[in-house]
Amino acid sequence: MNLWDLRDKKVYDISILLGSEQIEIPLPTEEVNRFSRIEVFRIEDGGPFLLSNLRLNCHTGTHVDVPLHFIPNEKPIDKYPVQSFILPAIVIDVADEESIRLPELKDFKINEGDALLFKTNNSKRGLLRTGIMSDKWVYMSPEAADFCIERKVRLVGIDYVAPEKPPLGDDTIHKKLFRHDIMIMENIALDQVPPGKYTLICLPLKIKGAEASPVRAILIS
Secondary structure, eight states: OOTTOOTTSOEEEOOOOTTTTOOOOOOSSHHHHOOEEEEEEOGGGTOSSOEEEEEOOTTSSSEEEOGGGTSTTOOOGGGSOGGGGEEEEEEEEOOOSSEEOGGGTTTSOOOTTOEEEEEOHHHHTTGGGSSSOOSOOOEEOHHHHHHHHHTTOSEEEESSSOSSOSSTTOOHHHHHHHTTTOEEEESOOOTTOOSEEEEEEEEEOOOTTOSEEEEEEEEEO
8 A cells, every 4th residue: 555645645644633532531630641731822912923821641541551551660651652553454343232342253364463443323423522530431341452462463453541441540451451552542433444354554753751642543445
């Protein structure tokens, strides 16, 4: 595939819109998690140009987590080569309305190094674009995580705030995948994406020492 000639390609933006669609995950210190864009200079107010400041954390919106998020002394996101975030990807349509389970995955032909992106009922319900935290979402079963490990996938993507079973607080799936150097992309917007094979591009910000980064993620078919 010639990635530089996209005239005949279908490109899907699977990132949510910061400023209206991001979900603020409850944390002990609310200020840590809140996203904002503050206009410091405005031309209308006599400023020389429009200039904005952003406040966000590394897990705001659509983002990629690397193992350092839960495992001390792992390499930060700036130490990953950029090609780590350009991957062959498979979008899998999950029919089960409770969990991503093994029977729906075992017949897929998956190669080592693929990214697996799970389109679940979270997408079909439009949960991700509401900006409001839900108390119920389709999650990844431990058996599905084991399947990803066995197939040596490079990245797992989920269409909500976490792959674990709600409520937030259980980190089992994160840690299971991270122990095998599998990255996790969260808050991916797959509602308009058909199942199938793609090229995924999800370049992170080059943040020194960070355990995660917001990304502008796209799929190319």
